[in-house]
Structures are given as C-alpha cells and as structure tokens.
Amino acid sequence: MAEKVLMKGNEAIAEAAIMAGCRHYFGYPITPQTEVAAYMAKRMPKIEGGVFLQAESEIAAINMVYGVAATGKRVMTSSSSPGISLKSEGISYIAGCDLPALIVNVQRGGPGLGGIQPSQSDYFQATRGSGHGDYHLIVLAPASVQEMASLTFKAFNLADKYRMPTMILADGTMGQMMEPVSLDMGEVETYEKPWALTGTNMEREHNIVNSLSLVPEELEKFNFERFEKYKAIEENEALCEEFMMEDAEICIAAFGIASRVSKNAVIEARKQGIKAGLIRPITLWPFPKKAFAKAADKVKSFISVEMSMGQMIEDVKLATECKKPVTLCNRAGGMIPSPEQVLEAIIEANKGGDK
Amino acid sequence: MVVFDKPHALTDAPLHYCPGCTHGIIHRLVAEVMDELGIEGKSIGVAPVGCSVMAYNYFGCDMIQAAHGRAPAVATGIKRADPSKVVFTYQGDGDLAAIGTAETVHSAARRENITVIFVNNAIYGMTGGQMAPTTLPGQVTQTSPYGRDVSVAGYPVKVAELLSNVDGAAYIERVAVNNVKNINKAKKAIKKAFQNQIDGKGFSLVEVLSTCPTNWGVTPEKALTWLEENMMPYYPLGVYKDIYAEEETK
Incomplete structure (x- = not known):
C-alpha cells in the first residue's frame, strides 16, 4: 500500500493536478479555496515548464485557461462560488470550442457575496452548465481529501478524453479539512490533439479555435454533435x-x-x-x-x-x-x-x- | 520587376469588411510583417469580438477567437504555455478600451511579451454604430444621437496616453492609415511591435486610427478627411513609450 500523507483538501487538489501533468494554473484569491493558488504559487516555479499566474480577475483567469487549453496543454483554475459566476462566460467558450480544462469550485454560501462557510448551493450552476448556451461539464463531487486528489486526477483524464471542461464541485469543508491521502494516482492518459494551436510551422492549414457560427443550421449541427458525446458520457461515466x-x-x-x-x-x-x-x-x-x-x-x-x-x-x-x-x-x-x-x-x- | 502580390500570411478568404473600411489595410500590414519576419508558422493570433471577429479566417497562422475584451488574457495563456510562439491580438476600441480595459492594462503591467494591434475608429461598427469609449465629444452615434455629451457620457479614453503611464508597457505608438505616408509609418510600428516580441522585449501595442465610413455616414474619401480633422487632433500620432529607445538615449 502506498504511503499516506496528511493534506488539506485544497492542497490535495493542487498536488494531484501537478501529478496529472497540469503545468498551468491561473487564479484569483477567494476564500475558501485560496490554498490551491498558494500551493501552486509555491510548487509551479520549481517544476520545469510550470506556470503560476495570479490574474487581475476571475474573468481574466478563465480566459488565460482558455488560451492554454487551446494549445492542448493541461490547465486549470480554481475559485469559489461568486468567482465561478464570473468565470461562467469563459467556461461557456471553453465548452463551445470543445477544449479540455479543469475548473475547481470550492463552494461557499450564497447568493450574492454570501458567506465563506461551506455550501452546496452551486449544484444547479455546475450541473446545468453555468454559462450561456447548451452545454455540460463533467462534474465530480469529492467526499474526502483522498477524493479531492483522485477525482482531480481523473478530471484531467476525462477532460482530454472527451475534449470538454470538467469541474470539481467541492465545498469549504472539503477544502479546509485535513485527512491522510495516498498519492498513488495511476496513469496519465494521453490523447492526440491535432486541433491544438501549436503554430502551422508552414506545414499544415491553420487551426482555428472558435465558437462563432453565424449559420444556424451549422450551429445546430455542432450542438447535436456535442450532445451525442454527452449521451455517451451519460452512458459510460456516471459514478456513485x-x-x-x-x-x-x-x-x-x-x-x-x-x-x-x-x-x-x-x-x-x-x-x-x-x-x-x-x-x-x-x-x-x-x-x-x-x-x-x-x-x-x-x-x-x-x-x-x-x-x-x-x-x-x-x-x-x-x-x-x-x-x-x-x-x-x-x-x-x-x-x-x-x-x-x-x-x-x-x-x-x-x-x-x-x- | 516588382509585383504587387497578396501577402502569404493572408488567406484567400474574401474580407467581409464594408467598402472603404481601413481594417483591410491594417490586416495587410500585419500579414506583410509576418511574411517579412518569417513568423507565420509560429504565430498564434487572437481575434476579438467586434468588426474583426472573423480575423481568424483571414490570417494564415493558427487563430483563436476570444470573448469580448478578453483577448490579452487569452494571449497571455497561449504565450505562457509556449513562449517560443509569436502571439498577437487584433482588437477594436470597444473590445480593448471598454469591456477589456482591465485585461489591457494588466497585460501591459505584467509586461506580457505579446503584440497588440488596437484599431481605433471611434465607434462600435459591428453592432451598427453605437458610442465607443473612443467616440469624440460631440460625435453623433446611434447611442449618442445628440452628440456625445461629456457631462452625461464622460470623456473618450486615450489608450496610448493611458498605457504610457503603465510601468510594464514596453512600446506604445499611435499611428494612422489615412494616407500612404502614414500607412508606411504604421507598418514600421507594427513591425517593431512584432520584432520586440521576438526579441523578448515585452508588451508592445500599436494604436491604429482607422475609419468607419458606414457608421460615420460618410463616403470612404470623406472618412479619411474626417479622421484627419477630428480624430488626429484629439488622438495625436507618435511614439508614447519605448523603454528601449529611452535606455539608448540615456
């Protein structure tokens, strides 16, 4: 059995993300998830290719995530309820462009500024797609610090597998409490990403990452195709x-x-x-x-x-x-x-x- | 023999811009610069929301379309993910100077090593001619039908001047594309803004005064005169910041 370490939930998320190959983190301070950012700020500069950047807003952070996701690299952001509302436009774009990325919501009470104590009142927001338009996120809900780690790791694999944003829906308790964690995470799955923005190198047609589609027949087709994918996910990925x-x-x-x-x-x-x-x-x-x-x-x-x-x-x-x-x-x-x-x-x- | 040809970095897609709009000229300048610097293959462009939203179809390099105002944040993500790429945004005044002000100022403050092409035509073109952050005092638009009343709508934002006060900004220049001489100057500035990025010099922004004959309600020719008589006095051309030139002269 793998050795266990005592970790805070928020830190377990951050460490598991790094283990999953995530080298890009963009965030903005908000209680009760700030430890994710603090952990990344400490770790990322010590890892080759590691990027930690504190953005000027939640909105900027999610759009930085969008940029990295378009290059095909693993990327994440984390926030708490009001911050997720701000990110939701960006999440809609990420979903609309079929890009993989991880968004962590360590929920607090709302609505409005609400409080900083744990809550589960962003369930609708998470499961119904949070932003505008028809889309889903794969939403994983950890119930232990161990799962904060293992589901974060899994979320990156699922995001790449289905080319879509995934979400960890935790709460203030899960983020703040400490439990022993095994960091035996399993395998990082790798997928071909021919759609990624890597520069044409003058060897191929340009790749375009885009969610604009002014012809309704085409936009409808994209929506139907995306929901075919969702159907397969509903069939194969439900867990309890x-x-x-x-x-x-x-x-x-x-x-x-x-x-x-x-x-x-x-x-x-x-x-x-x-x-x-x-x-x-x-x-x-x-x-x-x-x-x-x-x-x-x-x-x-x-x-x-x-x-x-x-x-x-x-x-x-x-x-x-x-x-x-x-x-x-x-x-x-x-x-x-x-x-x-x-x-x-x-x-x-x-x-x-x-x- | 000199043959006038289409730059390689422009695709064959027909531009959707209105007759007389100077976006086409600015697109061409950016593409010529990409050709001359040999960077098309490693460039990634970020298109905004606004008239130039479909710029992703026109530039031959890899392209992404960003949410309204967020292009500098998206460019930041791309550049941080792969610093070997040449990353640029192409944004209008509504996108960059209204909804995207925070992203603009903070990417400059971080001295993010990106190139920003900022097209200022003093109006929201795509949505049919509403008041922009750069609409001049007294200028009539759909949402300032009696002329921009500064006591109600406030004053235009002078982006080049504003950003010249941001420590992180490396190079800020305002140019215009109203005549051949200025077009040549504009190209020089755009080339410098890209070269700066290649040299790792950091945040470079070129503000390009541009026309919108359709929404200004004038002919393309008159639009050029309108730009000269109204925009250029309010938005003087010139280099507003060049930290490396400053260093050289010290």
Missing part, C-alpha cells in the same frame, strides 16, 4: 457509491460533506432497526440515474440531504420518475446538517412509509 442499499427501505441521496454526515445517520438508523441506505453521487453530471432508478423499485422513499434550498432533489425526482416520495432534509447559507437532523428525517420518512 452505494452504502447499505441491499435491503434499504429509506434511501438518502447526498454528495460531498453532506454524504459523510448522512452515512453516520444511516448507521444510527440501522441501530434503531430502520433499514436506511445511501446513494452518494460521485459524478453530479452525468447524474447516476441508473442507481436511483433501480432503488426506486425497492425503497419506500428518498431523502435528499443537501446544503442548499434543494437542488439535487430535482435530479433524484427525475431519475426515479417520481415513483416514490422524495423529501428534502437541508441546511443553507453555510450551515452543515447534523447526523441528528438527518436521523430525524429518516425516522419521519420511515413512519410515512408505514401509513
């Missing part, structure tokens, strides 16, 4: 963890730190004789629809445990085609639900099922 689901009657849906709290509540409910289980989406887009569809035929009801006013609950209802009741157990504004609150929701749901 199922916990005590074999005989579960009450199914919790929760991701990130909310899933850790929910796991404790499930264990406690089992001690009280209630057959509770948990499905933890690891990919938020594509949403693990099949796991929920399967559960919908077996359980009595679902509880969506979220640190928002209820956003993922819509995907749970869609995936289960509303076959069973879905209730919301939530905190918002930077608050984290307690295991007791989730347990209470399980007990309540269990009563409901007996009626």
Whole structure:
C-alpha cells in the first residue's frame, strides 16, 4: 500500500493536478479555496515548464485557461462560488470550442457575496452548465481529501478524453479539512490533439479555435454533435457509491460533506432497526440515474440531504420518475446538517412509509 | 520587376469588411510583417469580438477567437504555455478600451511579451454604430444621437496616453492609415511591435486610427478627411513609450 500523507483538501487538489501533468494554473484569491493558488504559487516555479499566474480577475483567469487549453496543454483554475459566476462566460467558450480544462469550485454560501462557510448551493450552476448556451461539464463531487486528489486526477483524464471542461464541485469543508491521502494516482492518459494551436510551422492549414457560427443550421449541427458525446458520457461515466442499499427501505441521496454526515445517520438508523441506505453521487453530471432508478423499485422513499434550498432533489425526482416520495432534509447559507437532523428525517420518512 | 502580390500570411478568404473600411489595410500590414519576419508558422493570433471577429479566417497562422475584451488574457495563456510562439491580438476600441480595459492594462503591467494591434475608429461598427469609449465629444452615434455629451457620457479614453503611464508597457505608438505616408509609418510600428516580441522585449501595442465610413455616414474619401480633422487632433500620432529607445538615449 502506498504511503499516506496528511493534506488539506485544497492542497490535495493542487498536488494531484501537478501529478496529472497540469503545468498551468491561473487564479484569483477567494476564500475558501485560496490554498490551491498558494500551493501552486509555491510548487509551479520549481517544476520545469510550470506556470503560476495570479490574474487581475476571475474573468481574466478563465480566459488565460482558455488560451492554454487551446494549445492542448493541461490547465486549470480554481475559485469559489461568486468567482465561478464570473468565470461562467469563459467556461461557456471553453465548452463551445470543445477544449479540455479543469475548473475547481470550492463552494461557499450564497447568493450574492454570501458567506465563506461551506455550501452546496452551486449544484444547479455546475450541473446545468453555468454559462450561456447548451452545454455540460463533467462534474465530480469529492467526499474526502483522498477524493479531492483522485477525482482531480481523473478530471484531467476525462477532460482530454472527451475534449470538454470538467469541474470539481467541492465545498469549504472539503477544502479546509485535513485527512491522510495516498498519492498513488495511476496513469496519465494521453490523447492526440491535432486541433491544438501549436503554430502551422508552414506545414499544415491553420487551426482555428472558435465558437462563432453565424449559420444556424451549422450551429445546430455542432450542438447535436456535442450532445451525442454527452449521451455517451451519460452512458459510460456516471459514478456513485452505494452504502447499505441491499435491503434499504429509506434511501438518502447526498454528495460531498453532506454524504459523510448522512452515512453516520444511516448507521444510527440501522441501530434503531430502520433499514436506511445511501446513494452518494460521485459524478453530479452525468447524474447516476441508473442507481436511483433501480432503488426506486425497492425503497419506500428518498431523502435528499443537501446544503442548499434543494437542488439535487430535482435530479433524484427525475431519475426515479417520481415513483416514490422524495423529501428534502437541508441546511443553507453555510450551515452543515447534523447526523441528528438527518436521523430525524429518516425516522419521519420511515413512519410515512408505514401509513 | 516588382509585383504587387497578396501577402502569404493572408488567406484567400474574401474580407467581409464594408467598402472603404481601413481594417483591410491594417490586416495587410500585419500579414506583410509576418511574411517579412518569417513568423507565420509560429504565430498564434487572437481575434476579438467586434468588426474583426472573423480575423481568424483571414490570417494564415493558427487563430483563436476570444470573448469580448478578453483577448490579452487569452494571449497571455497561449504565450505562457509556449513562449517560443509569436502571439498577437487584433482588437477594436470597444473590445480593448471598454469591456477589456482591465485585461489591457494588466497585460501591459505584467509586461506580457505579446503584440497588440488596437484599431481605433471611434465607434462600435459591428453592432451598427453605437458610442465607443473612443467616440469624440460631440460625435453623433446611434447611442449618442445628440452628440456625445461629456457631462452625461464622460470623456473618450486615450489608450496610448493611458498605457504610457503603465510601468510594464514596453512600446506604445499611435499611428494612422489615412494616407500612404502614414500607412508606411504604421507598418514600421507594427513591425517593431512584432520584432520586440521576438526579441523578448515585452508588451508592445500599436494604436491604429482607422475609419468607419458606414457608421460615420460618410463616403470612404470623406472618412479619411474626417479622421484627419477630428480624430488626429484629439488622438495625436507618435511614439508614447519605448523603454528601449529611452535606455539608448540615456
């Protein structure tokens, strides 16, 4: 077994990105993700070809990412909720030009300037594409510092594989907490990038990276083609963890730190004789629809445990085609639900099922 | 025998610019410079949003289209990813001096080793002639129908003057393409801005006073006169900053 090191979540993201071959980081300070930038500022100048640049704004940072992505090199930025709103125009361009890049969102409470405590209220923004136009990001939601590292590494591979932006959707807790991490990350996958801007060297036609398409028939075609790709991703890349689901009657849906709290509540409910289980989406887009569809035929009801006013609950209802009741157990504004609150929701749901 | 030919660095794509617009001249100058410096094969150009959005079709080098105002940030990313490439932006006044002011000033402040071709025609052309950051006081546009009232709309931004105060900027010159003499000067300035990058000298910007007969509502010929009589007094031509020339004279 690989040796483990004690790391902060934000630092684990940064180190895993470097291990994935990312040599270009552009960011702008914002709590609670600044450690990613600080770590990159320290490490990048010591690595051959490493670039750390603090941009003048989140907007500039994402456009620098766009520039590097167009050259075919691995690149990332990180921010927190308000900063992701600013980056969203750029993310739309990156998606519209079919470029690989990683965007990290260590979420905080909103809307507006909100607060600096952990939140999951950017779920819609992340899974519905954040900026303008029809597009998706592959969205990965870590629930441990280990996953902050391993999913970051995976996100770079997926971005290159499908030529599209990917996102790590973490939260302030995941960013700030420390846990032991194995940095045994596996293999960096490499893909041919004939579309990249590398200079024609007077040997080929010029490459153009562009999302402008004034002929609607053409633009429609590009959209349809992109969604064919998305269909394949939905088929092949959805990931989730199922916990005590074999005989579960009450199914919790929760991701990130909310899933850790929910796991404790499930264990406690089992001690009280209630057959509770948990499905933890690891990919938020594509949403693990099949796991929920399967559960919908077996359980009595679902509880969506979220640190928002209820956003993922819509995907749970869609995936289960509303076959069973879905209730919301939530905190918002930077608050984290307690295991007791989730347990209470399980007990309540269990009563409901007996009626 | 001298044969007047199309520069290699210009593609065969027909330009979409309006009759009499001087974008075509400026495109040609950039392409001639690329040919003369032999850099087409290692150049990467960044097209803006505005009239020159489709510049990616016209230059033979690798090209990317940037979000409105963000071309210097995109160029920064490309240049940092591969410093051996020659990276330039081609931007209009709305793009560079309004929505993209921060990117312009900060790429200059970083002495980012890129070349910026800034086309100033005192109007938003692509969207049909609205007031630009460089629209002159009193100038009539679609969104200043009674003439630019500085008490309401504020004053034009003088980009060359502004950037000459930024420590990081290496070379800033304002030129015009209103007559042959000035076109030759403009080409010299553009060539220097590219040569600076090749020599690793850092942020070089050439502001080119340009015409927009369509949205100024005048003939191409009158537009040249309008540029001379109105723009040139407000935006004087000349070298505003050249840190290496300053060093040489010390």
